[in-house]
Amino acid sequence: MRRLALMLPLLALAMPAHAAQLDVTIAGIDGSAPIRVLLLDNRPKEDMQDHVRSAQTATVAGHVAHTRFLGLPPGEYQVMAYRTGSDAVAESHVRVGHENTKLELTLGQ
Numbered sequence: 001m002r003r004l005a006l007m008l009p010l011l012a013l014a015m016p017a018h019a020a021q022l023d024v025t026i027a028g029i030d031g032s033a034p035i036r037v038l039l040l041d042n043r044p045k046e047d048m049q050d051h052v053r054s055a056q057t058a059t060v061a062g063h064v065a066h067t068r069f070l071g072l073p074p075g076e077y078q079v080m081a082y083r084t085g086s087d088a089v090a091e092s093h094v095r096v097g098h099e100n101t102k103l104e105l106t107l108g109q
Contacts, residue, residue: 013043021100026058026065026081026090028106034058035065035081035107038066042076042093072096081105 039054049052058065058081065081072099081090089103 019073020096020098022069022072022079022094022096022102023102024058024067024069024081024105025081025103026105026107027063028108029063029065029083031061032060033083035060035083037065037067038080039069039072039078040078042078045064056059079103079105081107083107 018104024037029035029074033036035045035058037056040051041053054069056067058067076095079092079094088107090102090107094101
């Protein structure tokens with residue numbers, strides 16, 4: 001526990017002061033298979049792989065999935081949620097400032 005207390009100030013220094021977090025909630029999910037959530041730069045690029053800033057897998061509980069992206073610089077992003085092997089996709093544009101931002105999506109059926 002003491003080691004953790006000593007590391008917290010170092011972690012605070014490692015994360016930029018202007019970094020924020022984005023909390024994403026995906027609703028309307030049938031079944032329990034996990035949901036992939038992509039955070040994309042809002043700038044158009046030819047290759048989508050160059051466009052992906054982060055990717056996470058969200059666990060489904062009660063037809064809803066949650067995930068959080070940490071340490072984001074302020075800016076505009078695209079968020080895409082999908083289930084592998086399904087045509088259901090949810091996508092939205094979001095502006096992240098210096099504060100924490102929340103985004104709610106509904107996965108299309």
